[in-house]
Amino acid sequence: MNERALNNSIYQFNENSPCFSDFYQLLSKLAARDFGEHKKVLMVTSATEGEGKTTVASYLAITGTLSSSDYFVLIDGDLRKPQLHKRFGLSRDGGLADILLNKKRLTEVIHKTAFRNLHLITAGRYEDKPFQLLQLNETKELINHIRLYYKLILIDGPPIIPVSDALRLAEVVDGILMVVKAGKTPRTVIKRAIDVLTESGCPLVGVVLNDRNQVLPYYYQQRYYRYNYSPTNHD
Numbered sequence: 001m002n003e004r005a006l007n008n009s010i011y012q013f014n015e016n017s018p019c020f021s022d023f024y025q026l027l028s029k030l031a032a033r034d035f036g037e038h039k040k041v042l043m044v045t046s047a048t049e050g051e052g053k054t055t056v057a058s059y060l061a062i063t064g065t066l067s068s069s070d071y072f073v074l075i076d077g078d079l080r081k082p083q084l085h086k087r088f089g090l091s092r093d094g095g096l097a098d099i100l101l102n103k104k105r106l107t108e109v110i111h112k113t114a115f116r117n118l119h120l121i122t123a124g125r126y127e128d129k130p131f132q133l134l135q136l137n138e139t140k141e142l143i144n145h146i147r148l149y150y151k152l153i154l155i156d157g158p159p160i161i162p163v164s165d166a167l168r169l170a171e172v173v174d175g176i177l178m179v180v181k182a183g184k185t186p187r188t189v190i191k192r193a194i195d196v197l198t199e200s201g202c203p204l205v206g207v208v209l210n211d212r213n214q215v216l217p218y219y220y221q222q223r224y225y226r227y228n229y230s231p232t233n234h235d
């Protein structure tokens with residue numbers, strides 16, 4: 001994904017946008033791995049913050065709704081630094097945290113967006129520590145409730161390295177898509193993040209290389225990614 005192409009507001013994104021075909025291909029590759037069919041829940045994460053998790057999750061979901069009549073939902077699982085509501089111009093209130101705290105019902109936190117068939121569950125508000133909030137059973141129950149209604153449930157996850165929230169969520173998703181910002185995160189940190197995920201047992205289904213200057217290919221196998229990752233020099 002290149003910078004010029006993605007720097008615009010999400011509301012300017014459409015079928016003619018330069019990155020549309022990249023995201024469309026990504027969806028197709030995910031479909032080949034059964035996402036959107038039997039597997040429904042994908043968490044987008046990265047080793048550290050600022051690598052493009054929110055960006056990739058948002059455009060992936062929007063591309064899905066623009067290219068089909070299926071329903072998609074985005075969940076802001078990055079409770080410490082929630083961003084999705086800002087991207088979509090919505091209020092943060094009434095979201096994931098409110099459900100987990102039993103303050104709201106599911107129907108009250110599923111927000112419509114300006115994109116047809118794209119729903120959004122914002123982060124909501126809380127006072128507890130996010131890790132405590134993401135109690136396994138409650139989070140699982142929420143996911144299981146909405147599983148039937150959507151083609152794909154995309155969780156904009158927390159980063160892996162600084163906190164353990166991502167691992168909590170990893171226990172309730174069907175797979176993980178990792179975003180790596182080219183030239184930003186040291187290779188050792190990326191490797192550590194992949195090791196942490198591997199230990200969690202949640203399948204890593206793909207890696208998106210988010211490059212500021214050019215569109216780079218997506219690498220789908222952890223093995224391939226690990227041994228063939230070449231750093232870019234132009235960032």
Ligand SMILES: Nc1ncnc2c1ncn2[C@@H]1O[C@H](COP(=O)(O)OP(=O)(O)O)[C@@H](O)[C@H]1O
Nearest residue numbers: 001002003006007049050051052053054055211
């Ligand atoms: N490929 C890209 N091109 C241009 N800007 C990008 C790209 N990817 C991310 N950004 C910008 O970089 C910043 C961090 O991205 P974001 O998706 O919020 O990261 P994260 O969710 O991992 O913290 C945002 O301002 C976003 O708009």
Ligand SMILES: [Mg+2]
Nearest residue numbers: 053054078083
């Ligand atoms: Mg984010």
